[in-house]
Every structure is written in C-alpha cells, then in structure tokens.
Amino acid sequence: MTTRLPAALLVVFLALPVGVLVVQAFAGRAMVDAIATPAVRDALVLSLVTTTVSLVIIVALGTPLALLLARGRFRGRALLETVVDLPIVLPPSVAGLALLLVFGRRGALGEALEVAGISIPFTTLAVVLAQVFVAAPFFVRAARAGLANVDRQLEDAARDLGAGERQVARHVTLPLAAPALAAGLVLCWSRALGEFGATIMFAGNVPGRTQTLPLVVYGEFQAGDLEASIAAAAILILAAFGVLLAVRTLNWRRALDLRAGG
C-alpha cells in the first residue's frame, strides 16, 4: 500500500499528459484534418526522409566504430568512448550551437566549405547532420555492447572451418549481434525523429526544407494553430510508443542494457 500510492502517482503523472494529447488528437476529426495541412504533411515526409538518410549514415559509419570499441585494444579507449557518448547527455541546443560553430559561414570549416561551394547550415543536409550527431551514440552504444557479447570462440571455430573474414562477419558475428544492432537502430531512429534543439539552431525552421515534425509542434503552437501542433505531436508519440513497445516485445531488452559490455 505504501509503495503503491507513490508509484501510482508517478505513473499517472507520466501517462496523463501523453494520454490527454493523444485523446485530443483523435477526438473529432482534428487529427485527420490537421494531418492534411501542408505544414504537417511536408514535415512528416521530411522527417521520414531525413531520418532514413541519417540511419544509413549512422549504420555505415557506426558499425565499424562499434566494432573498434568492442574489440580494439588501444590507449585512450575510455576517452574515445566518452567522446562518442557525449551527445547523449549534451543539451541539444549545445549540439546545434557546436555544429554551427563548425559548419556555419563563420565556422571552423565554414570558409573552406564556402570555397567548395557547399553551404550546410539551414539546409536539409543540416537536419541530417544534427540527427546523426545526436542519434549516432545510441546506435554505437548498443552495437558495441552487442558485438562485445559475441563469443569469439564461435568466430574462431568458423575460421578453423575455412571461413574468410567476410564470411565470419556475415554468418557469425553480425547474426549473433543482430538483436543488439536492431535495438540500437530503433532507439537511434526514434531519437533522430524526435530531434528538435540541434535542428532548430543548426537547420532553422523552414517549411518543407528543415521543418521536421518536432519543429511543427513548436512552430504551429507559436503561430496559434494548436490543432496542427497536436497532430504532429500525436504522430511523434505514437511512433515513440511503437518503437519502445517493439523493443520490449521482440525481447531486445538485453541489448538495451547499457551496462552490458561497457
């Protein structure tokens, strides 16, 4: 009894705002109408496209990094892991500012990029870079833990049986680490989908170009169009809920244990 009341209070506190928002979104036809507005529709498309591109980049660059962190023996590993984990705890506004200081017109690389005719800030590419910056650590962490848990003896056994490194990776290492990689991937996707602070600072809030769903929640609220704001928010809530539920029911929980393999 004494533990139930405080527990229930917290559950209500956590669930009520989200629940009310979703109910409001679906009450009447507000949600349906709002999704049809150009702002929400464009943002939905932009969010799907940018998060997909971000995921491709994160997997392509993050898997080798995770392998290095899981298997490599080298000095400064703790420092490297800390650097890679840092975006998880950084306020996104800090990430946005930092990206601007590197890629902005007056940024560290800004001039070189301008000479090359490349302008990154406040473009769709900036949205992708912001997402990669804040979301990549979630994938690398999970992938590192998963790869570290793969039994090296199984790989050696495959080698003894004549498998090449490529075959070992494809048929032994990756399948064994797959649940961890998949869990990291969905968490990473939901983080990229929800990315707001770094995006608004580094990519701005231009409809159809950099205005993703979380920015519509903010922008339409500011503009007084509460219904469009609620519709965009509801989409994000349902996506996040679906991701977490999937991770749980598909029994990827072990892969999510951040202590594992660290």
Place this chain on the structure above:
Amino acid sequence: MTSRWVAPLAVVLLLAACSSSPATQPVELTVYAAASLRDALEQVATAYVTAAPGISMVIATDSSAALRTQIEQGAPADVLLSADIANPQRLFDDGLVEGGITFFAGNTLVVIVPSDNPAAIRTPSDLARQGVRIVAAGDEVPITGYATQVVNALAELPDYAADFADAYEANVVSREDNVQAVLAKIELGEGDAAFVYQTDALASGSVRLVNIPDEATPIQVLYAGVVIATSAHPEAARAFLHWLTGPDGRAILAEFGFMPPS
C-alpha cells in the same frame, strides 16, 4: 580497409552535392520574415506566384533577430523582411545585403488581453498592478524595443505612477522568442496582458484590445526588407520586394492591418 569507408563517404558527398546544387528551373525564393508578417505573407505568396510565373516561394517566420542571426551564419535566404530597421541595418553593415534597404510596411503597438480578461485590464496603467502576469518578448526581439518606448512614454503621463516602468518590468512572467509566441500565450490564457503589433491583435479572434493613449504611441513601427548578398536569384528577390511595395503588395498588407511606411 579503405573500401569500407568509400560507401559512407559517397553518401555524405552525394548529400553535400544535393544541397549545394543550384535550384532547379522554377526559381524558388526563400523569404525569411518577421513572425508578425506570417498570415499576411501567406496571402502575399499566393498572389505573387500567380503574378510572377516560374516563381515559387518558401516562407520561414521567426523573430527578426533570430532570422538575422541565421542569415549571418549562412542560412540560404533570398530576402529578409524584418519588423524593424536595426536587423537589416546590421546585415547591411556586415556586407551581407545586396542593394539597399526597402521600407514596405508600418505597424503600431496595442495591448492585448485574453477575451475573458481575467486580470480586468482596462487601461495600460493596470499593467503595473501587482500580480498581473505580463508576457513579453526577449530583449533582442524588435517589439521589446518598441514596448519599452511605450512604457517609458506612459510613465511620463500625469495619471501614471512614477515607478510604472519598474512595476511593469516586475510583472513580466515570460520572455518569448517572437511576437507570435507572445500572442499564443495570451490566446491560451497563460498570461494576462501583452504588447503586440496591431496586426497580430486584429488577426486573432480570441483576444481583446486595450487602447494606448495617443501621447504614448511609439514612433511608427517600420518594416524593412533586404535582398541577401548570397542569394542565388538576386533579380527575382529584388523584383519581389518591388512588387511588395507596389499597389498589389500594399493592398494585401493593408487587408491585414499594416499601414504604408511613412
């Protein structure tokens, strides 16, 4: 080892190439505009794309100061329409403007309260009453400068307390990023009163106006537009500004309560 890096690098370069390539045939004008112009500009854009075939428009709204910062950092805007002169002037001084500064509209300040007027505000003198929750914009937002002028002018009036300005400041409970956000907070009843532009007040169905004595009305609020130096289509941008100050543009701006610049 090297081949592992080629694919991800190619993706990144491909993205960079996409973002840096010039816009495709129909010219897309990116207009960064003060938040108070949002509704009027929607209609302006609709009219202008009809009047100027081959032009499409993307409009991003925020506080003039935020937009100016984004442009300084390399945001790919063609035109900035600002709610003041100071922000375009700063871009001009930094050599980020092509051509001169064009005044295209005027506006004035009013006090708004939620439609049920919970704090019973009848005259601006009530803004200094203890417990009134005032929503204001940040110091960098142009309207704050105008509001300060009005408050200081009010403080000089005979029936206002000597500490009117300080008492007003003490009542400010929130500093929003732009005028639309200020308006939204009053519409939602989260604040008791706020200074906004007359045009914002007229556009909203859920706020009431409180008149400011003529003696305290600020010097007229002037809206100024500039073509950004890095614009890929400076002629098209210039033509749009010209149209905006012509009879068609003026007529739409007047519909939304904007005055001609004097």
